[in-house]
Amino acid sequence: MSERRGGEKTLEEVKKKVMERVEEVLPSDVVVTDVDFEGPEVVLYTNSPHSFVKDDSDLVTRLAKALRKRVKIRPNPAALSPAKEAKKVILKIIPEEAGVSERDLLFLDTGEVVIFSKKPGLVIGKRGKNVHRISRDTGWVPRIYRQPPIPSKTVNTTRRLIxxxxxxxxxLRNVSARIFCGRTRSRGTESRWxxxxxxxxxxxxxxxxxxxxxxxxxxxxxxxxxxxxxxxxxxxxxxxxxxxxxxxxxxxxxxxxxxxxxxxxxxxxxxxxxxxxxxxxxxxxxxxxxxxxxxxxxxxxxxxxxxxxxxxxxxxxxxxxxxxxxxxxxxxxxxxxxxxxxxxxxxxxxxxxxxxxxxxxxxxxxxxxxxxxxxxxxxxxxxxxxxxxxxxxxxxxxxRHGSRRKEENRFRKIVRDTLKKGGKVLIPSFAVGRAQEVMLVLEDMHRKDELEGPVYLDGMIYEATAIHTAYPEYLNRRLQHRILHEDDDPFTSEVFEPVEGSDHRQAIMEDDEPAVILSTSGMLEGGPILEYLRELSDDPKNTLIFVGYQAEGTLGRQIQEGAKEVPLPTPTGKTETLRIELRVETVSGFSGxxxxxxxxxxxxxxxxxxxxxxxxxxxxxxxxxxxxxxxxxxxxxxxxxxxxxxxxxxxx
Amino acid sequence: MSERRGGEKTLEEVKKKVMERVEEVLPSDVVVTDVDFEGPEVVLYTNSPHSFVKDDSDLVTRLAKALRKRVKIRPNPAALSPAKEAKKVILKIIPEEAGVSERDLLFLDTGEVVIFSKKPGLVIGKRGKNVHRISRDTGWVPRIYRQPPIPSKTVNTTRRLIxxxxxxxxxLRNVSARIFCGRTRSRGTESRWxxxxxxxxxxxxxxxxxxxxxxxxxxxxxxxxxxxxxxxxxxxxxxxxxxxxxxxxxxxxxxxxxxxxxxxxxxxxxxxxxxxxxxxxxxxxxxxxxxxxxxxxxxxxxxxxxxxxxxxxxxxxxxxxxxxxxxxxxxxxxxxxxxxxxxxxxxxxxxxxxxxxxxxxxxxxxxxxxxxxxxxxxxxxxxxxxxxxxxxxxxxxxxRHGSRRKEENRFRKIVRDTLKKGGKVLIPSFAVGRAQEVMLVLEDMHRKDELEGPVYLDGMIYEATAIHTAYPEYLNRRLQHRILHEDDDPFTSEVFEPVEGSDHRQAIMEDDEPAVILSTSGMLEGGPILEYLRELSDDPKNTLIFVGYQAEGTLGRQIQEGAKEVPLPTPTGKTETLRIELRVETVSGFSGxxxxxxxxxxxxxxxxxxxxxxxxxxxxxxxxxxxxxxxxxxxxxxxxxxxxxxxxxxxx
Ligand SMILES: [Zn+2]
Ligand SMILES: [Zn+2]
Ligand SMILES: [Zn+2]
Ligand SMILES: [Zn+2]
Ligand SMILES: [Zn+2]
Missing domain, CATH: 3.60.15.10 (Ribonuclease Z/Hydroxyacylglutathione hydrolase-like)
Structure with a gap:
């Protein structure tokens, strides 16, 4: 990696070439003042970032095509209005319903302003008109971060870290150098394999x-x-x-x-x-x-x-x-x-x-x-x-899986029957994926009045769900539409209640109300699910529903296969014998x-x-x-x- | 390779361990004074190398088994008689028929004396008795190099180089270090794949x-x-x-x-x-x-x-x-x-x-x-x-090949028929392998009076054959027996005549005598065979016999497939057209x-x-x-x- 070989150039040399190409493509009224690189992206500095950030502008797309690279627009630092002034202007442009206040703005030394909002759509405006105005009037380029409706520590941490x-x-410059500066190993020749x-x-x-x-x-x-x-x-x-x-x-x-x-x-x-x-x-x-x-x-x-x-x-x-x-x-x-x-x-x-x-x-x-x-x-x-x-x-x-629709219906019936009898439904699940699928079914039942009781979320499930609510664009289109256009995020339904600690957990277990409990871990290998199981396993009114694969050798597999007495690890490190009297069911329709x-x-x-x-x-x-x-x-x-x-x- | 890891030891440490093991195995009257390493071999120094070199002694075998390594015996330098004296003693021990003179002895600073001889068997003596005596009386350990009956420049060069x-x-010490000093990459663990x-x-x-x-x-x-x-x-x-x-x-x-x-x-x-x-x-x-x-x-x-x-x-x-x-x-x-x-x-x-x-x-x-x-x-x-x-x-x-025996008989017939008509047989061949197989058939024909003419060897064939005569132990057992015990090496038969240069070659081609010519290259891609072909191709009395594979695109393949006019490169770099009038045959029975x-x-x-x-x-x-x-x-x-x-x- 140290020597320079056949095709290798410096980033400065590459910059020059990119600048030439950019000038060929740009209309004469748009000026790029400098070129830089950020990881896999080409960054173009300009006095008029707003001429790039219109939603209907295809300038960035045209540049990306011409350069065969991803392109990002940044304001020429000389053209930026001071952050203090910009702040005022931005808050005036963004509609109040977007719920953006002063402390939701973060001015970066890249000339970007991060705007945190629970309603990114409102911040952006129709066809991007707000973003365009912010850029035109302040020079700053807005980057909008969705604040999830369920606050997520994880999302906050990762954003802060970066x-x-x-x-x-x-x-990122090191990464750019590797991507843009030409061949280092194949000495200017092509890879033959x-x-x-x-x-x-x-x-x-x-x-x-x-x-x-x-x-x-x-x-x-x-x-x-x-x-x-x-x-x-x-x-x-x-x-x-x-x-x-x-x-x-x-x-x-x-x-x-x-x-x-x-x-x-x-x-x-x-x-x-x-x-x-x-x-x-x-x-x-x-x-x-x-x-x-x-x-x-x-x-x-x-x-x-x-x-x-x-x-x-x-x-x-x-x-x-x-x-x-x-x-x-x-x-x-x-x-x-x-x-x-x-x-x-x-x-x-x-x-x-x-x-x-x-x-x-x-x-x-x-x-x-x-x-x-x-x-x-x-x-x-x-x-x-x-x-x-x-x-x-x-x-x-x-x-082969069973039919996903039939299996979901069977799941709904098991839940209904259990709750009707005054029992509790215990669902062990991984925190990510399976849990949210099950939540969506339960929320649907709740909306249709088929669910007589709350759904408790324990372990990491609630936090994992919070992360889901930060990325609606990654969800199923119908669900996305419901969240973004009908303002109806099922994950925020009042039927879901996070378990707030061991006192809360104890109270839930001791309460007689029918309820559904979704908890980690998915194969009963640890996590709060074991506490619920110890408390609830002796009552045939309750039901344990497996919704995911139980691996060989796990406690989940033993119970799934019908064991009536199983060894249960206690928090003190000992093992006690647990009698399984509750109903045990396996539903296979939620596979990822x-x-x-x-x-x-x-x-x-x-x-x-x-x-x-x-x-x-x-x-x-x-x-x-x-x-x-x-x-x-x-x-x-x-x-x-x-x-x-x-x-x-x-x-x- | 530089750091020392888990299993790694120094050669000195390994030496000590080997010495301990050797002393356990050796009878008390045999003393090893030092241990060393030479490539993959353990070298044991001793005052009495003769106690190891008897043909019937299994001491070396026993040591090799105990050490799980190849073992070589060397005299303690202190126990060597001066080379000048040793020379006399050795020449007295070796029988005159072995044809060893003073200049066939080479004293190495390893304590070995190399003895070049055309009759290694005579040098060694019955059950190794001469070797034993040399070692006992001079301290030097004999290593016998066969001088091939056909002198080989190659064999001389490689021996001299080493x-x-x-x-x-x-x-060799570097090689030993890698083999004997333990694991360097797998950190003392076993290789799992x-x-x-x-x-x-x-x-x-x-x-x-x-x-x-x-x-x-x-x-x-x-x-x-x-x-x-x-x-x-x-x-x-x-x-x-x-x-x-x-x-x-x-x-x-x-x-x-x-x-x-x-x-x-x-x-x-x-x-x-x-x-x-x-x-x-x-x-x-x-x-x-x-x-x-x-x-x-x-x-x-x-x-x-x-x-x-x-x-x-x-x-x-x-x-x-x-x-x-x-x-x-x-x-x-x-x-x-x-x-x-x-x-x-x-x-x-x-x-x-x-x-x-x-x-x-x-x-x-x-x-x-x-x-x-x-x-x-x-x-x-x-x-x-x-x-x-x-x-x-x-x-x-x-x-599938044709039957090797049938093909050989067909070959013999083609050769006989061509010579009988006064024609020449031209056999293009690689220098190594196929050529010697064909030579053995021709020599057999000659011995049985089926061959009316000499066999000329051109290109590298003669030198390659000389190398064969240096290694009779690597040949077919019957052939080996003939050479070693009947003193009848077919490759030295008077029927074979090396071509000594272009004048000689010209003379052979112009001479009317029937003859067989074996020459490189095997696919007519160059070599003296092309000169013979230019001269001999227009006479239907002559025969060209292919004995090996002719690759796609080669001149050999064109002629083999029946082309009547082919392009022939001349020594001056031009191409002339050659008319193929001679008989063309392919014999497939000599495949390696x-x-x-x-x-x-x-x-x-x-x-x-x-x-x-x-x-x-x-x-x-x-x-x-x-x-x-x-x-x-x-x-x-x-x-x-x-x-x-x-x-x-x-x-x-
Ligand atoms: Zn996976
Ligand atoms: Zn996965
Ligand atoms: Zn002896
Ligand atoms: Zn090969
Ligand atoms: Zn080969």
């Missing part, structure tokens, strides 16, 4: 990690842990010789589940990574990641295991995150550009499309996908620019993964046409192999296989 | 190279070029990130063909390789490699292409060679040991058995193999200690590769039992895939596949 990070600018090393999550679930590399680029796709495994078996195989930290260009995270990002902070302990390797993910993934990673540290500590990193390292990850929305192509190295597509799995989950420039090859790594729309999310997007090769998850590659039929349909319906090479991962060996064979038999002209961990396969 | 290399001792990166020669013929690596070790198996390709397509994919020159532990070469060793000298341009990476191969492979590599440089220069290395680099390769005979297990890293087995393909060709200690896994890379015995060589050895996984060549994995039936039989008959995983290489895509599928169908419980170049597959 906004207050002094080293971020230098970091692209390969993927299967470092984890192949023929298994857990520790997903793909190392995608060309002659020029080294990129990690996902970086998970297997929370059920011990020692180094819990982590991907990072000791293969092709992977070296000081060679890494970027890390891309598909979604926030620990089996996809749980090892990430470990890398950020190392200066060589922290100083120049960005994490690309969607904005919701960044926030959910923070929540789940800090929680993982606590869980390990409780178990008496030493976490491989600290909360400080998690914060470093957040500071090094560059978020990208769905369908925004972004160059991440001199020969690779990525685009995220909705994966339908959890909030912000993405399939990554990688365009390998030199070979004109299009590779997609699905991450975890659900091709079927749910109450919470749209189904996985299958319309790409083009797909040549693909890694497809196969969690349920050899099995496609089953074999859904996945096959997804692959066959890929637009513009199915890939010619498919590799399966993220499933037991049986599932990965079955699904790979199934595809070969049912999709025309497809080559497919199920690689093992530690294999390295070719894309081009 | 004997006169001042840096070799230091180099072993992988092979297919760097070249997969689904193709040419540029064979396998990169075998575990968590501890990095070893290259073969390092070939594709002589028919251009630019970097001619070389293996050494720019994959898992392969780094400064990480390499050893290079193993199966045989001397350029598609297996042609890129090797390139590495030895680099200090980091030259100072510590040994080339392991059999003794004949070392010598043939020198011949073919220096010739390759000349061929490239003639073509106006820049060779990737110079003759100096080839010499560096030879200096870094550590030769191993068949069936001599040798540790090459802390977790790998290799054993060569006869591959039946050309002189000295080997299949490499690799024992991966940590996993107890046995891997075999066949290299190029001929499972069927020929006049020249034994068939490929299939009796291993154990085989779990295998890379098998598939040059003819999808086709097994066909699909022979290869399948070979795999099925592997002793003690066939491998459970087979990967195919060294063939067109069709051949590799066909053979892989064929094995799956016909060998019980075998997993088989045909990897592509740049894939990396797991062994364990």
């Amino acid at each position: 906004l207050s990070d002094d080293s971020r600018r230098k970091f 692209a390969r993927v090393s299967a470092l984890g999550g192949f023929q298994e679930v857990g520790r997903s990690s793909l190392f995608l590399h060309t002659e020029e680029s080294r990129v990690l796709l996902d970086c998970g842990v297997n929370v059920a495994a011990n020692g180094t078996d819990a982590y991907p195989h990072f000791n293969v010789p092709e992977f070296r930290m000081d060679d890494l260009d970027a890390i891309v995270i598909t979604h926030a589940h620990l089996d996809h990002c749980g090892f990430l902070p470990y890398f950020y302990r190392h200066k060589v990574i922290e100083s120049r390797v960005p994490v690309y993910c969607t904005p919701p993934t960044r926030d959910l990641m923070y929540l789940l990673l800090t929680d993982y540290i606590k869980v390990l500590e409780k178990r008496g295991q030493e976490p491989p990193y600290t909360e400080k390292d998690v914060k470093k990850v957040i500071k090094r995150t560059i978020t990208i929305d769905y369908r925004e192509p972004t160059d991440i190295t001199p020969d690779m550009s990525i685009t995220f597509y909705n994966a339908g799995h959890i909030l912000g989950s993405a399939s990554v499309h990688v365009f390998l420039q030199d070979k004109g090859h299009n590779f997609v790594y699905t991450g975890d996908i659900n091709p079927t729309p749910s109450r919470l999310l749209e189904g996985a997007d299958n319309r790409f620019k083009r797909v040549d090769s693909m890694v497809v998850e196969a969690t349920y590659g050899d099995s 993964h496609g089953d074999k039929i859904e996945l096959t349909k997804y692959v066959r319906s890929i637009r513009p046409s199915p890939p010619s090479k498919v590799f399966t991962n993220h499933g037991e060996p049986r599932a990965c192999k079955y699904f790979s064979n199934h595809l070969r038999r049912t999709v025309r002209k497809v080559f497919s296989m199920a690689p093992e961990n530690l294999e390295c396969f070719r894309l081009t | 004997l006169s290399d001042d840096s070799r001792r230091k180099f 072993a992988r092979v990166s297919a760097l070249g020669g997969f689904q193709e013929v040419g540029r064979s190279s396998l990169f075998l690596h575990t968590e501890e070790s990095r070893v290259l198996l073969d390092c070939g070029v594709n002589v028919a390709a251009n630019g970097t397509d001619a070389y293996p994919h050494f720019n994959v990130p898992e392969f780094r020159m400064d990480d390499l532990d050893a290079i193993v070469i199966t045989h001397a063909h350029l598609d297996h060793c042609g890129f090797l000298p390139y590495f030895y341009r680099h200090k980091v390789i030259e100072s510590r990476v040994p080339v392991y191969c059999t003794p004949p492979t070392r010598d043939l490699m020198y011949l073919l590599l220096t010739d390759y440089i000349k061929v490239l220069e003639k073509r106006g292409q820049e060779p990737p290395y110079t003759e100096k680099d080839v010499k560096k390769v030879i200096k870094r060679t550590i030769t191993i005979d068949y069936r001599e297990p040798t540790d090459i890293t802390p977790d790998m040991s290799i054993t060569f087995y006869n591959a039946g393909h050309i002189l000295g060709s080997a299949s490499v058995h690799v024992f991966l200690q940590d996993k107890g896994h046995n891997f075999v890379y066949t290299g190029d193999i001929n499972p069927t015995p020929s006049r020249l060589l034994e068939g490929a050895d299939n009796r291993f200690k154990r085989v779990d996984s295998m890379v098998v060549e598939a040059t003819y994995g999808d086709s 590769h097994g066909d699909k039936i022979e290869l399948t039989k070979y795999v099925r008959s592997i002793r003690p039992s066939p491998p459970s995983k087979v990967f195919t290489n060294h063939g067109e895509p069709r051949a590799c895939k066909y053979f892989s599928n064929h094995l799956r169908r016909t060998v019980r419980k075998v997993f088989s596949m045909a990897p592509e170049n740049l894939e990396c597959f797991r062994l364990t």
Whole structure:
């Protein structure tokens, strides 16, 4: 990385070229005073940012096309009105109903003004007219941050971490240099091949990690842990010789589940990574990641295991995150550009499309996908620019779910019946995804007067839900419409009540009222769910509903399989025997993964046409192999296989 | 490599341990005064080397077993008689018929005396009695070098290069340190996996190279070029990130063909390789490699292409060679040991058995193999200690040879008929392998009075044959017996006559006598064969016999396919049109590769039992895939596949 080779230029040299190109494209009345770079983006400084920020202006789009890069407009610092004056002007322009006060404005030294608001739509104005006026009248470029209706500590923390990070600018320049300054490894020639090393999550679930590399680029796709495994078996195989930290260009995270990002902070302990390797993910993934990673540290500590990193390292990850929305192509190295597509799995989950420039090859790594729309999310997007090769998850590659609609109806009936008898419904769930799906059903029942009692949310579920309310654009379109245009966010329904601590929890358990309790953990491996279970398991009026997969060896699995006496760990570290008298049910319709039929349909319906090479991962060996064979038999002209961990396969 | 990690020790520390173990094993009357290391060997210094060198003594074997290493005995320098005295004693002990004079003795500062002789058997004496006496009476340990009956410049050069290399001792110590001083990469833990990166020669013929690596070790198996390709397509994919020159532990070469060793000298341009990476191969492979590599440089220069290395680099390769005979297990890293087995393909060709200690896994890379015995060589050895996984060549994995015996008879008839008519037989051939097979048939015809004329050897064929005469132990057992015990080396037959230069060649062509001419190159791509062809092609009395594969696009292929007018490059760089009037025949029985039936039989008959995983290489895509599928169908419980170049597959 130190020597300059064939194609390498300095950022100054690149600047000059960009400036020339910009001047060719711009109309004569718009002046760009300077060019700079910020991570994968080209930043154009101008005296008249307002001439770029009209919603109907296609100038930014035209520039982006001409430069083949993402473009961001910034005001020439000389043209800024003083913050104090600007503040007044801005508050006058924004309508009062947007609820923006003085302390919701944050003036950055980039010439941007961050506006926090619960009603971003009102701040922006029709066709962007408010934003345009702010920019024209103050010189400052507004950036609007949605304040979620349910306040989220996580969202506040991640925003603060990034906004207050002094080293971020230098970091982003390092990233720009790698992307813009030309080839460093392939000596000015093209990459003749692209390969993927299967470092984890192949023929298994857990520790997903793909190392995608060309002659020029080294990129990690996902970086998970297997929370059920011990020692180094819990982590991907990072000791293969092709992977070296000081060679890494970027890390891309598909979604926030620990089996996809749980090892990430470990890398950020190392200066060589922290100083120049960005994490690309969607904005919701960044926030959910923070929540789940800090929680993982606590869980390990409780178990008496030493976490491989600290909360400080998690914060470093957040500071090094560059978020990208769905369908925004972004160059991440001199020969690779990525685009995220909705994966339908959890909030912000993405399939990554990688365009390998030199070979004109299009590779997609699905991450975890659900091709079927749910109450919470749209189904996985299958319309790409083009797909040549693909890694497809196969969690349920050899099995079938029940009908999602029928299963939901069965769920509703179980809940109704239990509450009617005066019982309590206990639903163990992961904090992210499944819980919100169930909440939407419960809210629907509540609205239709089918729910006789409140829904208590315990563990991390409430905070995870708060994060959902910060990103309505990432939700199912109908739900989005309800939230944004009907001002009716189901997550804020009065039926939901967060559990405020152990006294509150005790009171809920001792109360005789019928109620639904949603609590972590999802497999009864810890968390408040165990306290509820101890209290409620002896009453046949109550019902325990499993809504997610119960892994081999977990307490959840034992109870699901009908055990009547099970060992229960107590808070003091002992184990007592618990008699299971309550009703136990399993509802399979809330899965965040496609089953074999859904996945096959997804692959066959890929637009513009199915890939010619498919590799399966993220499933037991049986599932990965079955699904790979199934595809070969049912999709025309497809080559497919199920690689093992530690294999390295070719894309081009 | 610089830091010391978990298992690492200094050579001094290892010495001590070895000394302790040696003293446990040795009888009390034999004293070892010092221990040292030389490459993969443990060197024991003693005052009485003669107590180790009896042919019937198993002391060395016992020590090797106890130490699990190769063991070599050296005299304590203090116990040596002066070279001048020793010389007299030695010449008195060796019988006169051995033809050893004063200048055939070379006293090395290792305490060894090299004895050059055309009759090594006579030097050694019955049951080693002469060697024993020399050692007892002078203290010097004899090493006997066979002087081939046909003097070989190559053999002389390689021996001189190694004997006169001042840096070799230091180099061997570096190698020893890597092998004996413990783990450097896996930090004292075991290697949990072993992988092979297919760097070249997969689904193709040419540029064979396998990169075998575990968590501890990095070893290259073969390092070939594709002589028919251009630019970097001619070389293996050494720019994959898992392969780094400064990480390499050893290079193993199966045989001397350029598609297996042609890129090797390139590495030895680099200090980091030259100072510590040994080339392991059999003794004949070392010598043939020198011949073919220096010739390759000349061929490239003639073509106006820049060779990737110079003759100096080839010499560096030879200096870094550590030769191993068949069936001599040798540790090459802390977790790998290799054993060569006869591959039946050309002189000295080997299949490499690799024992991966940590996993107890046995891997075999066949290299190029001929499972069927020929006049020249034994068939490929299939009796291993154990085989779990295998890379098998598939040059003819999808086709059948004609019967070798029938084809030979047809060849004999064509030759007889042509000579009888007063014509000349022109046989284009590679210098190594095919040429000697044909020579053995011609010599047999000559002995049986079926050959009316001399056999002229042109190009490198005579020199390559000379190398064969230096290694009778590597030849077919019957041939060996004839040479060693009947004093009847067919290669020295008076029927063979080397062509001494262009005048001689001109004379041969103009002479009317019937004759056989064996000349390079094998596909009419250059070499003296073209001169013969220009002169002889217009006479239908003459015959051109192809005995080897003619690649697509070569002049040989055009003529073989029946072209009557072909373009012929002249020595002045122009092209003239050549009319083909002579008879053209193809004889397929001399192949150095097994066909699909022979290869399948070979795999099925592997002793003690066939491998459970087979990967195919060294063939067109069709051949590799066909053979892989064929094995799956016909060998019980075998997993088989045909990897592509740049894939990396797991062994364990
Ligand atoms: Zn997931
Ligand atoms: Zn997952
Ligand atoms: Zn003796
Ligand atoms: Zn060969
Ligand atoms: Zn070969």
